[in-house]
Amino acid sequence: xxxxxxxxxxxxxxxxxxxxxxxxxxxxxxxxxxxxxxxxxxxxxxxxxxxxxxxxxxxxxxxxxxxxxxxxxxxxxxxxxxxxxxxxxxxxxxxxxxxxxxxxxxxxxxxxxxxx
Amino acid sequence: xxxxxxxxxxxxxxxxxxxxxxxxxxxxxxxxxxxxxxxxxxxxxxxxxxxxxxxxxxxxxxxxxxxxxxxxxxxxxxxxxxxxxxxxxxxxxxxxxxxxxxxxxxxxxxxxxxxxxxxxxxxxxxxxxxxxxxxxxxxxxxxxxxxxxxxxxxxxxxxxxxxxxxxxxxxxxxxxxxxxxxxxxxxxxxxxxxxxxxxxxxxxxxxxxxxxxxxxxxxxxxxxxxxxxxxxxxxxxxxxxxxxxxxxxxxxxxxxxxxxxxxxxxxxxxxxxxxxxxxxxxxxxxxxxxxxxxxxxxxxxxxxxxxxxxxxxxxxxxxxxxxxxxxxxxxxxxxx
Numbered sequence: 001x002x003x004x005x006x007x008x009x010x011x012x013x014x015x016x017x018x019x020x021x022x023x024x025x026x027x028x029x030x031x032x033x034x035x036x037x038x039x040x041x042x043x044x045x046x047x048x049x050x051x052x053x054x055x056x057x058x059x060x061x062x063x064x065x066x067x068x069x070x071x072x073x074x075x076x077x078x079x080x081x082x083x084x085x086x087x088x089x090x091x092x093x094x095x096x097x098x099x100x101x102x103x104x105x106x107x108x109x110x111x112x113x114x115x116x
Numbered sequence: 117x118x119x120x121x122x123x124x125x126x127x128x129x130x131x132x133x134x135x136x137x138x139x140x141x142x143x144x145x146x147x148x149x150x151x152x153x154x155x156x157x158x159x160x161x162x163x164x165x166x167x168x169x170x171x172x173x174x175x176x177x178x179x180x181x182x183x184x185x186x187x188x189x190x191x192x193x194x195x196x197x198x199x200x201x202x203x204x205x206x207x208x209x210x211x212x213x214x215x216x217x218x219x220x221x222x223x224x225x226x227x228x229x230x231x232x233x234x235x236x237x238x239x240x241x242x243x244x245x246x247x248x249x250x251x252x253x254x255x256x257x258x259x260x261x262x263x264x265x266x267x268x269x270x271x272x273x274x275x276x277x278x279x280x281x282x283x284x285x286x287x288x289x290x291x292x293x294x295x296x297x298x299x300x301x302x303x304x305x306x307x308x309x310x311x312x313x314x315x316x317x318x319x320x321x322x323x324x325x326x327x328x329x330x331x332x333x334x335x336x337x338x339x340x341x342x343x344x345x346x347x348x349x350x351x352x353x354x355x356x357x358x359x360x361x362x363x364x365x366x367x368x369x370x371x372x373x374x375x376x377x378x379x380x381x382x383x384x385x386x387x388x389x390x391x392x393x394x395x396x397x398x399x400x401x402x403x404x405x406x407x408x409x410x411x412x413x414x415x416x417x418x419x420x421x422x423x424x425x426x427x428x429x430x431x432x433x434x435x436x437x438x439x440x441x442x443x444x445x446x447x448x449x450x451x452x
Contacts, residue, residue: 073360076186085188086354093350100344104337 136328137317142337145214146317150338151345152207153309155200156301158346159242162197163294166190170249172290174283177251181360191357192350198358199349201243205376207345208236216427219410219420220318226407228311233403234304238297243374245293251286254371256364259285260450261373261384265392321415369448375438382437384449402430 080086140146169190171180184190212232215221221229248259259280267277280288317334319325361371373381383391410423 072182073185073362076182076191077357079186080188080191080357083188085192089192089354090351093347093354096343096347097351098347100340100342100347103340104344 134330134332137331137334138319138325139327139329140320141317141331141334142329144341145210145218147334147338147341148207148214149211149312150335151341152204152211153305154338154342155204155207155346156305159197159200159204160298162193162200165193166197167294170290172249172287174251174286177249177286177290178360178364181250181252185360192354195357196350196353198246199353200346201246202374202376203345203349204239205243205374208239209376212236213427213431215318216406217424218318218321219415221407222411222413225311225315225318228308228315229407230404231304231308231311233400235301235308236403237400238300238304240376241297242293242301243376245289245297247374248289249286249293250360251364252361253363253365253368254359254361254373256366257369257371257450258373258377259289260366261389261392264389264450268390268393367450369446369450372441372446375442378438378441379434381441385441385447389449 166184169180169184171177181194185194215229215232244258244262248255248262263277263281266280267273269276372378380392380395383395387394406423410417410419412419414420
């Protein structure tokens with residue numbers, strides 16, 4: 001009985017996913033907009049010059065920004081390394097690792113609870 | 117003893133869990149499933165903490181992830197979460213391998229095998245949506261691959277792709293990652309564990325159970341392995357932190373997906389984006405068919421050998437793909 005109920009539940013679950021019609025925001029229904037495009041449009045909007053023209057960023061600009069963001073993460077990593085927290089975490093982690101292995105492999109008094 | 121304690125002792129006695137299990141339950145192969153469950157618990161805990169700091173919008177998600185990482189504990193937590201996710205996939209592969217090598221999908225365990233396949237798919241969903249939520253170049257490329265492949269699906273493809281696109285993309289990935297998938301995980305994991313209890317631990321092929329240990333001893337092994345493995349993962353997370361890529365930028369492909377998706381990356385290189393749908397479908401069909409192909413109780417049957425050797429060969433091919441992609445520069449797939 002449990003098997004039958006479980007089979008029925010599984011079939012229902014799999015078919016229910018395809019039965020649900022996805023519903024997006026109505027404003028995006030006519031023309032799906034790529035998120036990157038939306039983000040780009042927002043950026044261009046903020047870069048509008050005095051004549052109201054958009055200042056289009058080219059691939060070189062993108063590459064420069066790209067590099068700047070990389071530096072951000074690299075900078076974060078450097079800052080974190082300077083603090084004592086990573087050392088504490090490493091010590092605790094290795095302690096846990098060794099404790100786990102010790103529990104598994106250190107010989108202990110064998111319990112006589114085996115049966116046939 | 118007060119009456120209430122008597123009631124608890126009668127109805128909820130922990131001794132009920134102290135039943136005998138075969139002695140091989142203490143081997144690593146038979147504890148790896150439990151270790152994976154512990155990994156999921158750690159993923160949920162670390163994920164809940166991170167959810168308080170992530171802003172799931174297209175314009176703020178990336179910055180909020182960087183902001184979280186600017187705190188040393190947040191830096192470790194995010195990296196640990198990612199390392200745990202990749203380790204969970206690895207442990208699941210080990211778990212599946214053990215089940216195939218011991219033929220533990222046969223007979224009454226067939227239904228549990230199907231729940232396991234469901235859990236595998238849910239885990240892949242977690243890894244994908246988690247990668248997309250951070251909304252860096254890696255996340256964006258993963259998301260775009262999903263959108264372009266979903267668009268190829270008949271009938272539901274276009275509306276589904278439309279649903280996940282737009283300014284709500286990250287929010288919907290976040291909802292999937294933190295609400296939909298955890299719920300599905302519970303729906304599949306609970307019967308998986310209950311059926312495991314009902315069926316009992318599977319025997320070793322060709323051997324009869326002669327000695328037993330208690331279920332507590334089995335749990336102790338799971339806990340010990342978990343402490344060792346996740347302690348090591350925690351060390352790796354701080355020593356080799358999971359990178360936050362810049363971006364995201366459209367039209368550029370400079371990252372590679374998490375290691376398990378490198379298999380799909382290789383076939384996408386050869387056969388195009390449609391292979392992202394076809395290959396997983398073939399793998400799922402293959403996994404579903406295994407208990408039907410190898411259904412005999414005979415541990416030495418020819419079908420059993422075919423299943424085991426086919427699995428070994430396919431895994432060898434997948435590992436070759438992963439290594440091959442890992443050592444070659446990223447290629448252009450999107451919009452092709």
